[in-house]
Amino acid sequence: MKAVWNDAVIAESDDTVVVEGNHYFPSNSIKNEYFHKTETSTSCPWKGVASYYSVTVNGKTNTDCAWYYPVPSKEAEKIKDRVAFWNGVQVI
Template identity: 60%
Template sequence: MKAIWNGRVIAESDDTVVVEGNHYFPRESVDPALLRPSATHTVCPWKGTASYYTLEVEGKTNPDAAWFYPEPKEAARQITGRVAFWRGVQVVGG
């Protein structure tokens, strides 16, 4: 799987975990040079508190387009150490 935004591959892995239709990529498969920490947090009743990253590619930004759960609840332990994408980020097969 690949996550692509603004013509750039942000993440690539054949080891994604799908939860609620979203592919969670291993953190090490995501290009850290494209991530900027965000102050945004949301709460999911069964996954826990999510933190976000803003993507920055070729001078363009996509606020809060990536999210992860630093300490997911037990029911979502399979997404520990993983990052998912939305807001125009294309997730496509290999």
């Protein structure tokens, strides 16, 4: 699987976990040069508190387009150390 935004592959892995229709990529499969942490967080009743990354490629930034659960709930342990995408990032 590949995560693509602004004509760049920002993550790539043969080992994704699908939860609620979202592919969660291993953290070590993201291209760190494009990612920067933000202050945004959200809460999911069963997964826990999510943190976010924005992605900058070729001078354009996609704000809060990637999320991860630093400390997922016990029910969501399979997405620990994984990152998912939305907001225009194509997962193909």
